[in-house]
């Protein structure tokens with residue numbers, strides 16, 4: 289089954305996931321070729337749920353002994369350059385999928401793929417998965433704004449907000465349906481809390497410090513009493529905050545690749561921006577989708593600003 293996304297890019301329904309064409313190619317190679325190490329750390333998320341932020345945080349937590357925060361490679365690299373995704377790796381290295389480059393240990397990866405299609409080697413390993421979720425209304429708006437700024441098919445007349453929202457509520461969007469994505473990682477975190485940590489963007493915004501502490505504990509890299517006394521958790525949280533990352537020169541002027549500028553990963557960084565874009569009828573429709581798909585699991589999101 290094939291549909292065009294809001295920006296014209298073709299989406300293929302494969303193993304229950306709506307994959308943009310390049311992901312479709314990457315996914316098969318990832319499933320076949322990826323060999324996990326028990327020490328690997330994987331950040332999983334739907335697009336526009338806080339991936340850039342979590343990449344900066346994970347990189348800072350894991351590498352805090354290698355780089356003092358004021359000399360971190362984040363100063364000169366967009367977080368996406370420091371942690372690459374399975375999708376990009378297996379798409380761009382189709383001829384040499386085993387060459388994962390010189391990645392420092394523990395290896396850090398990211399993915400937008402849902403849990404159900406992860407490579408079996410990863411599922412069977414003891415590696416840690418950090419999942420960041422976001423309320424679907426803000427995620428939808430963030431993704432729409434991102435796709436409108438970064439046009440892969442500039443001649444395609446983008447769908448209206450109403451049309452795109454309708455597709456989103458039917459689960460037709462990149463890496464969707466969103467409810468299967470969220471539920472897959474939620475269930476995995478319930479079944480195996482030592483291996484999968486389920487975070488929410490909204491909780492992270494409201495209390496970044498406790499969440500950074502929690503992530504480090506989960507990774508088996510807890511902050512020592514000395515590090516806590518020195519205020520390292522606060523320092524990392526502040527360094528990776530929206531305001532700080534957005535204003536780094538590399539993120540203001542750098543280019544991610546030919547279609548995407550680094551600055552487009554930093555838009556508003558708020559909870560509740562959907563209210564500036566969506567009607568109350570649309571919010572009500574989303575509530576019904578959430579009730580039908582997610583409420584039985586006990587997952588809820590506080591999307592108020």
Ligand code: A3P
Pocket residue numbers: 333334335336337338339340341426429430431433528529530531533553554555556557558561
């Ligand atoms: P908005 O478009 O609502 O502003 P992703 O990194 O998964 O692509 O998600 C991008 C969203 O996260 C954007 O949301 C972006 O502004 C926000 N974001 C980026 N860096 C952030 C940070 N350090 N703290 C909070 N939000 C951040």
